[in-house]
Amino acid sequence: MNTIYIEAFSGLSGNMFLSAFSELLDDYEQLLDLPKKLHLPDGKIEIQEADKNGITCKYVEVVDLNLEANSESHHDHDHSHSHDHSHDHNHSHSHSHDDHSHEHHHHHAAHRHLSDIQKIIDHAHISDNAKRIAHEIFLMIGKAESKIHNMPLETIHFHEISGVDSIIDIVGNAVLIDKLNLSKVYCTPICTGFGIVKTQHGMLPVPAPATAELLQGMPIYPGNEEGEKITPTGAAILRYLNPDFKSKAYTPIKTAYGPGKKDFHNANVVRISLIENEAEKDTYLQLEASIDDMSPEYLGTDFQDGLLTSGAVDFSITQQLMKKGRFAFLLAVILPTSELKNVSNYLFDSTSTIGVRYYPINRIELPRLQKKKQTALGEIEVKETITPTNTIKIKPEFDDIQRLARENDQSSYQVISKLNNTNLKNS
Incomplete structure (x- = not known):
């Protein structure tokens, strides 16, 4: 199983995740057949070279062929691609700063309900675990939209994410997340951007309401450039990954960059590093107390249950011989560093000890x-x-x-x- 570290200093989107995950796995090929596996022939994946402030990387673009056909039929090339070049706070047809044009979807296809998207996922030729991940991500977005619009989940029309490109985008991320086989995810605070963005629902603040709902409980900051830096898709994928935002030292094994389509003053990329699983070392302590003036019956089941509840991961009680020939019990407790105060307070309240000692330990655990x-x-x-x-x-x-x-x-x-x-x- 793998551990990754996400640096979201320029926001996040589905395409940025797709690009970074593909580079991390060194596997772009399996995405090319994804439209066919989803029975969505009107979708296509293209791999393009990108340069973001001198960072050379590959951009995985999900193309909705309906949009291209619509563009050609109206002979309006500049209009159909205006989202590639306009500033975020002034783009009339883009809900994302780099992903794909969310607003165009309502021009060419009826909006899908959650149940419609679930059927597409269920019939896809991908692993069962990838299907589960995709279902969870869409459900998160559905619940956020349901809450914002105060409508039952079953009746919500997915506007921005019901298009072919968005479905392929999210399912593609699910396939790559499944292949990465993640055990732990760390992340920096997320740059959201700021200002106002025009959507199908009208002018909305950045981050958009559904995005803000998905980011609840996560550390965010606006950054120094106006525009929408994180999309609902990016926020939902991040929420599925359930990252730890605690600052930590880590040892990178491999680093990948996922570029966004637009160019900003700051490099518009997400950086994701595969890090050593041993990065968890020194986060556990062993705490010990020698107890020589207390009956062992008070160290029974009730005491042990309370010890685990206070934050201990494991413990042992052994007999020892102390100075002056006194018999005692050595209580050795393994606990996360963050639980030191809780566990030591419990021991002071529940035993006769008046002092404890502790030191960092390393653990090797099987999955x-x-x-x-x-x-x-x-x-x-x-x-x-x-x-x-x-x-x-x-x-x-x-x-x-x-x-x-x-x-x-x-x-x-x-x-x-x-x-x-x-x-x-x-x-």
Whole structure:
């Protein structure tokens, strides 16, 4: 699994993500067949060279062939491409500063409902996980639009993102995100731009209302150039990625640039770096306390449940011999650095200790999944991990073992023995 760091100093859009992800994977080819896989023959993907303030990169453009046909039939080339050259705050047909012309969609096709777009995704020849990602991104946009317009989700017409280019844009990102196999995403604060933008709904502030809704809870700033720097599509993809915005040091392995179509004073690119998974090191602490004047019964289940609730990740209690021959218990707790105050306060309140010690530790963790398994004794949740040699380890959750024991009038040992005999890997 991979970890990435997104630098959104010039905003974000679907095309910028597409371009950067493709470069990061060194794979542009799989996008070229995407219109066919989506059964959208009126869409096309073109790969173009771009130069943004001296940064040479490739721009993945999603073309709506309906727009090109409409342009040719009206012999109005300059008008149809005005969004490429006008300033953001004054573009009459572009909802995005670099992506594609959101406003043109209503000229050539009926607006689609969410259910229409979901059917296109469901019938696409892409992986099931890519379909799930695409569904989630569209649902996020739908919920934002529903809230802004105070309309039921089912009746919302997707104006700006119902066109062929937008559908290919979002699904393309879903395909690339699936291939990246991400475990963690970090991001800088997001530059939104500022001013007023003209949309199908009229003149709206930047960021547009739906975009602002999608950015709730994320750190943003307007920057120093007027215009719309982040699109609803860019905001929705970012929200799906659920990034951590905490500033951190990291070691880049590979860096990619995703250019926007327009040119600004600042380089109009997003920079995405693949970083070492070990970037998580030194974010955990081990906290220890030697307890020699307290009965061990007070360190039982209730104390342990409270310790985990306070922020501990794991802990152990071992017996030790202290000075003057005193027996004691060594409580060793693993916790995130951010939980040091909560956990230490809990220990001071819940034990007799008057001092604790702590130090940073590194952890190597296997990727893990929580899965539901159906067994002869009932449903159970298991933790599944995969070793570097692709050996699968499965461990049932003890709480579920106890529950099945009660339900089947058996001991916990009898239940786990039966589950082991039936081979959980194949259940």
